[in-house]
Amino acid sequence: MNTPDGLRAILEDPAGAVIGLDFDGTLSPIVPDPASARIHPDGPAVLARLGGLVGAIAVITGRPAATAVEYGSLAGVPGLVVLGHYGLERWEAGTLTAPPVHPGLARVRAELSRLVSTVDGASVEDKERAVAVHTRRAADPQATLEALREPVAKLAAEAGLTVEPGKFVLELRPSGMDKGVALSAFLRERAARSVLFAGDDLGDLAAFAAVRASGLPGVTVFSGSAEISVEADIVVDGPAGVMELLGSIADAIERQTAGG
Numbered sequence: 676m677n678t679p680d681g682l683r684a685i686l687e688d689p690a691g692a693v694i695g696l697d698f699d700g701t702l703s704p705i706v707p708d709p710a711s712a713r714i715h716p717d718g719p720a721v722l723a724r725l726g727g728l729v730g731a732i733a734v735i736t737g738r739p740a741a742t743a744v745e746y747g748s749l750a751g752v753p754g755l756v757v758l759g760h761y762g763l764e765r766w767e768a769g770t771l772t773a774p775p776v777h778p779g780l781a782r783v784r785a786e787l788s789r790l791v792s793t794v795d796g797a798s799v800e801d802k803e804r805a806v807a808v809h810t811r812r813a814a815d816p817q818a819t820l821e822a823l824r825e826p827v828a829k830l831a832a833e834a835g836l837t838v839e840p841g842k843f844v845l846e847l848r849p850s851g852m853d854k855g856v857a858l859s860a861f862l863r864e865r866a867a868r869s870v871l872f873a874g875d876d877l878g879d880l881a882a883f884a885a886v887r888a889s890g891l892p893g894v895t896v897f898s899g900s901a902e903i904s905v906e907a908d909i910v911v912d913g914p915a916g917v918m919e920l921l922g923s924i925a926d927a928i929e930r931q932t933a934g935g
């Protein structure tokens with residue numbers, strides 16, 4: 676693989692680099708039950724190494740930040756920040772900060788459960804600051820998702836929420852924040868000199884756009900699967916490929932440091 680310019684900048688000046696990572700489908704393999712998702716077995720060690728070498732690692736996820744910390748075994752990664760709920764929440768050094776829960780969620784919760792109980796194979800994931808409707812476990816996940824799209828959009832509009840679509844999921848969440856806004860703010864906060872963002876789903880496209888708009892040397896990494904295809908500077912084979920790439924970045928930085 677040719678080394679993209681953004682990656683070269685990260686290797687030349689790792690202290691100025693921000694590494695942004697999505698959770699599901701990027702750090703954690705996709706599984707049928709959202710509550711069973713866990714980070715790839717190589718993840719904790721790779722992130723711990725890389726965290727000690729770069730400016731900062733930020734996990735930017737649609738999950739609640741505390742869930743990503745738990746499912747990702749992330750608590751021990753040096754300097755790691757988790758921006759949960761697409762950036763609404765922030766977890767850092769064991770402390771969680773979050774805004775009040777959007778009032779529309781109480782209404783949606785009850786009505787969504789009623790709606791989903793009429794659809795075979797669909798399920799609700801309640802994340803407190805958002806609710807997600809999953810169809811991966813339906814007999815026909817795509818047809819089930821399509822059948823739910825309109826009633827879910829109607830419920831969201833009535834409650835003043837936005838619909839975030841993803842891999843066999845429709846999420847109802849507060850508007851005004853996305854992974855691009857979250858990543859851009861984090862790059863400014865850390866006075867980043869380069870950036871990498873890795874993701875696998877529609878919600879990650881805003882972060883890819885933020886990398887391109889940042890004016891920094893940057894690299895986008897798509898954690899590839901058969902489910903969707905997205906243009907990126909580097910395409911790897913799912914979470915195992917992400918681990919390999921992050922490990923090779925850590926190797927290259929360590930080689931360079933050892934070589935003086």
Ligand SMILES: O=P(O)(O)OC[C@H]1O[C@H](O[C@H]2O[C@H](CO)[C@@H](O)[C@H](O)[C@H]2O)[C@H](O)[C@@H](O)[C@@H]1O
Nearest residue numbers: 698699705706707709712736737738811842844
């Ligand atoms: O931003 P992310 O970290 O990628 O989170 C996005 C959504 O991911 C989860 O759902 C996805 O992963 C599940 C577990 O592998 C899978 O069953 C589901 O089909 C995927 O859509 C999570 O459950 C959602 O809450 C996140 O918003």
